[in-house]
Amino acid sequence: MAGPSPRGVLEVVLRAPVTYVMIQFVAVYLLYLLFRWLIHRLRVWFEHVPAISVPLPTEAQNAVKVDPKSHVGDRTIPCYDPSTMRLLGTVPAMNTKEVNATVDEAWKAAKIWKRSTFDQRRLLLKILQKFTVEHQEDICRVSARDSGKVVVDALFGELMVTCEKFAWLRSEGEKYLRPEKRSAGVMMFYKSARVEYHPVGVVGAIIPWNYPFHNFLNPVSAAVFAGNAIVVKVSEQTSWSSQYYMAAVKAALAAAGAPPNLVQIVTGYAEAGSALASAKLGKLIFVGSTAVGKKVMETAAKRLTPVVLELGGKDPVIIFDNINIAKAVPFALRAAFQSCGQNCAGGERFIVHARIYDKFLHMAVETVKRMTFGEALGSDRVDMGAMCLPGLAEKVHSLVQDAVSKGAKLLIGGELPQREGQFYPPTILADVTNDMKIWTEEVFGPVMAVVPFDEEEEAVHLANDCPFGLGSNVFSSQYSVARRVGACLDAGMTNINDFGTTYMCQSLPFGGIKDSGFDRFAGVEGLRGLCVTKSVCEDWWPFLMTTNIPPALQYPVKPHAGAFVQALVKMFYSLGWKERFQGLIEVAKCSLSPSSAGSSKKE
């Protein structure tokens, strides 16, 4: 006799009153979830985002000229405009005791903030984002005044990326900080495993001067979003602007109801940086030169503080002959001269296919001829401003002179201007070779060093022939070639047919290899890096199955304890089903063995 058809069974099940009740229950639950989601979205959309206002920093009246080198080690830092060398104001150079007191306050704030909700953290970032968008001009003019760069370079190189960071953290940050399910494996099949991301407490950040707004807000936004407090040692070169940015963050903290000492700055010279590196911190982010990075790591090692090192770079830009050269040259010039070349991930070595080498150089030189440089906030519009670090223009010049003395062709620039201010002109050097200092040393200035190549392998070899490994760029109209070459480059980041995109995409980690440092900051990895990664394991169905220490392994252990564990290994990990089954029998035998019945008597 034929049994009921599957369809018949389904109909019976569907018509059963219990099924009806269950479907209703599930539908009501789903409606409830939808309703909750809608309410949440509406609340977020219509949330009032307070506007904050911060007075612009005042500039010293009748400002005197500053000789920056004569003040290193003083208890106050004279802040000056590198275009005019005129004093802007002074800030205190903090000592170790003051730095430690700042860190203590941060720990108090961290205890409160770690309990904050993601909505609170998002509100804080929303306030900062609103301030940034509404005060673009002010933020960038303050950066220009203090660091010497032109306003467009500040807008392009620091403000845009900071806004992108706020936006990414608000929209995706929570997703990556929520507990993440993991598989429990073979033997732990009855367990539920997950990773939880808890705040580390207080993050320390020691930052350089090249992008004062971005360098500050970048670690601040990620640290507070991950539930931490943060103390930032700002650069002695840009402490004037940092005070304005700090004031904005303070106002945002107050408006968001966050503890006032959640974010603090430390001003000072190396002593203050070293004090921060020695302090009790959950994590230390160092962004700066390779030489100082090594010292910072040594200091942090005394407390075993985990460190992220974001150090120097000397990025290659490989340009193949099949590229639209009129499109590639503007990229190359921006990579070399953005912010006077003071970019960790700027282009320093241009490796150009021999077939387009002359044309590339000609087009680049013709454009540079039309470029102007001078006071960023002066009466004339200029393309490039001043260099922020005292003595950097002279260092750049000595690298150019060394290259020229060894046979490089100076096509344009390359002269130390005889004028007030820390300036260096946009410079192009052709036929650079690897015996020149400029081939291996970070320039951090407006110099485009160009070399030709014939074969793909040669381009890769030239690019990798470098102690640094931060970013890299490949231009080829054949994406497969660009991808293949990119994959061979020793670098933490590769932009294909573009420049700076890995810096703009905030979901991506930022960082390098070799002398460019290690670990990552920014992106998912950087955000999670500001957390204690905690593994948690618990029972899936505690009412069905939990772990019991098998009698054979209970102290004092039984003589067949070893055999029992071996049988378990055989049962779970043998490659064949037959062996696994044998393992099961052996486990059963061991379990039924008289000596496993809980007796402590040794056989």
Ligand SMILES: NC(=O)c1ccc[n+]([C@@H]2O[C@H](COP(=O)([O-])OP(=O)(O)OC[C@H]3O[C@@H](n4cnc5c(N)ncnc54)[C@H](O)[C@@H]3O)[C@@H](O)[C@H]2O)c1
């Ligand atoms: N990889 C990146 O993300 C990145 C970004 C920007 C700049 N940089 C690098 O930064 C460098 C330029 O910046 P810089 O001149 O400010 O670098 P730097 O290493 O001289 O100084 C960086 C910071 O470290 C502090 N410091 C100095 N000595 C210290 C010590 N002994 N202990 C602790 N802190 C100390 C400084 O006061 C400053 O705040 C370049 O090499 C550039 O490539 C890297």
